[in-house]
Amino acid sequence: MLNLSSLLEHSAREHPGRTALVFGDTRLTYAELLKRSQDIAVTLRHHGVGRGDKVALSCPNVPDFPAAYFAILQVGAVVVPLNVLLRPQEVAYHLTDSRAKAFLCFEGTPQLPLAEVGRAGFDQAADCAHFLLLGRIGEEETDSVVPPEGVATAAEDTAVILYTSGTTGRPKGAELTHRSMVLNAMVADRLFTAADDEVMLASLPLFHAFGQSAVMNMGLLRGATLVLQSRFDAHEALRLMHREGVTFFAGVPTMYWALLGALHPHGGRTPPLRTAVSGGAALPVEVLQKFGKAFGVDVQEGYGLSETSPVACFNPPGLPPRPGSIGRPVWGVQMKLIDDSWQTVPDEARGEIAIRGHNMMKGYYRRPHDTASVMRDGWFRTGDIARRDGDGYYYVVDRVKDLIIRGGFNVYPREIEEVLITHPAVSMAAVVGVPHATHGEDVKAFVIPVPGTDLSEAELIAWCRERMAAYKYPRSVEFRDSLPLTSTGKILKRELSAENHGDTAPA
Known part of the structure; x- marks a missing residue:
């Protein structure tokens, strides 16, 4: 058997009194974190959740996230992490698509009313049986017990379903096994850190693949101390780094850019960082060099996907x-560059990255056609274009189709277009990425209004904001009488992007 929850269980057994989590004034040892996780597992068992059931989890970077995450795994169920910025209809879609039996939701704050949004989404998902608020778990008495070793699961059982849209369509759930997630945490541990006294700042959202595997799972496997930041703020991050003696930081490029900007008000004092890791998007060379000089640590770049x-x-x-460069394939993973026919291309030629290894998803949950379109003989085609030098280092140079990466988050134009087109005053819409000074790319919509209607940019943006997560909605809208089309009637998004290449939005 193999279960991802063994990462926490092992460290709690080996280092019970070591600090596992720091959040504000709260400090939990490994023993305390495991106990909190087991209490949630008892409640899940009481509600009939068991091996193979899907459990959605909506929670920011607070101690409840890892506690609930490993509780779900302990009972043999599958974790379905949700982005905390989703709107009710998006929550409902994820609950329904994943066939979630239960939904664990953090109560939230006035600024982030997760319980209110979560309940509204849950009420629209007829087949999800249980809505459980994390802050209330433990108030009810049950006679259920969870064996200390948890529920036996096979290595190839699904442990986590991470939702991603690829480049088109509605979000799809990538099924990741206990084996792939455990090995990925081990690989990250081998690459990122070698110290037993590691103090890691967890600013990346734990519901995201990067923060989940490369920070939370790797850190708890190592027996490190995780300092949780519920929402990234550069000044607060620097304060936490100094206060807690943070030695490890992982972030997306915009975080490094912000940390550089926040350093001066702190008197130029740098924290005791030993390791800095960047992913999610290409790190500008200028930022890499400036950060290395200012903080005295080289930023190591990597590459990966939810799949x-x-x-x-x-x-x-x-x-x-x-x-x-994004580096070379990690241990146990193969990479190559292919053309449209899956044929390998030579070094220095551009090709689409294809990956095969222990880290690969089983497929997209309940989507065999979508799975078959991107996988062949164990190889997964990523949609990213790169070149490889003679030493085997890869360099991402472009992206297939229209994927927008805004501040490290994937934004999928078709999903936004489908929302835009439901507005009664919108006749046609196209969404593209435009350059942004701090987020890399931002979202811009080109809209053909219905003749005779009166629609303003501010009104349409506000309308979108109510219906989708904050990182998705368009920041600008341009109204047009027509859009450039191919001979077959497809919108020429490349032309729209080219027209806006010089438009860099303000910070």
Whole structure:
């Protein structure tokens, strides 16, 4: 058997009194974290949740996230992490698509009313049986018990379903096994850190593949101390780094850019960082060099996707970083560059990255056609275009189709277009990414209004904001009488993108 929950259980057994989590004034030892997790597992068992059941989890970076995450695994169920910025109809879609039996939801704050949004989404998902508020768990008495070793699961059983849209369509759930998630945490541990006294700042959202595998799971496997930041703020991050003696930081490029900007008000004092890891998007060379000079630590870049658990490629530790490179395939993973016919292309030629290894998803949950379109003989085609140098280092140079990466989050134009087109005053819509000074890319919509209607940019943006997560909605809208089309009637998004290449939005 193999269960991802063994990462926490092992560290709690080996280091029961070591601090596992820090959040504000709250400090939990490994023994205390395991006990909190087991209490949630008891409640799940009481509600009939068991092996193979899907349990959705909506929670920011607070101690309840890892406690609930490993509780779900302990009872043999499958974790379905939800982005905390989803709106009710998006929550309902994820609950329904994943066939979730239960929904664990953090109560939230006035600024982030998760319980209110979660309940509204749950009420629209007829087949999800249980809505459980994390803050209330433990108030009810049950006679259920959870065996200390948890429920036996096979290595190839699904442990986590991470939702991703690829480049088109509605979100799809990538099924990741206990084996792929455990091995990915071990690979990350081998790459990122070698110290037993590691103090890691968890600013990346734990519902996201990067923060989940490369920070939370790897850190708890290591027996490190995780300092949780519920929402990234550069000044607060620096304060936490100094207060807690943070030695490890992982982030997306915009976080590194913000940390550089926040350093001066702190008197230029730098925290005791030993390791800095970047992923999610290409790190500008200028930022990499400035951060290394200011903080005295090289930023190591890597690459991965939700479908690859996620770490697939990384700049080898102990060697100077190669600016612009995502590194080489990690242990147990193969990569190659292919053309449209799956044929391998030579070094220095551009091709689509294909990956095969222990980190690979089983497939997209209940979507065999979508799975078959991206997988062949164990190889997964990523949709990212890269080149490889003679030393085997990869460099991402472009993206297939229209994927927008805003601040490290994937934004999928078709999903936004489908929302836009439901507005009664919108006749046609196209969404593209435009350059942004701090987020890399931002979302812009081109809209043809219904003749005779009166629709403003502010009104349409506000309308979208009510119906989708905050990182998705368009920040700008341009109204047009027509859009460029191919001879077959498809919108030429490349032309729209080219027209806006010089438009860099303000910070």
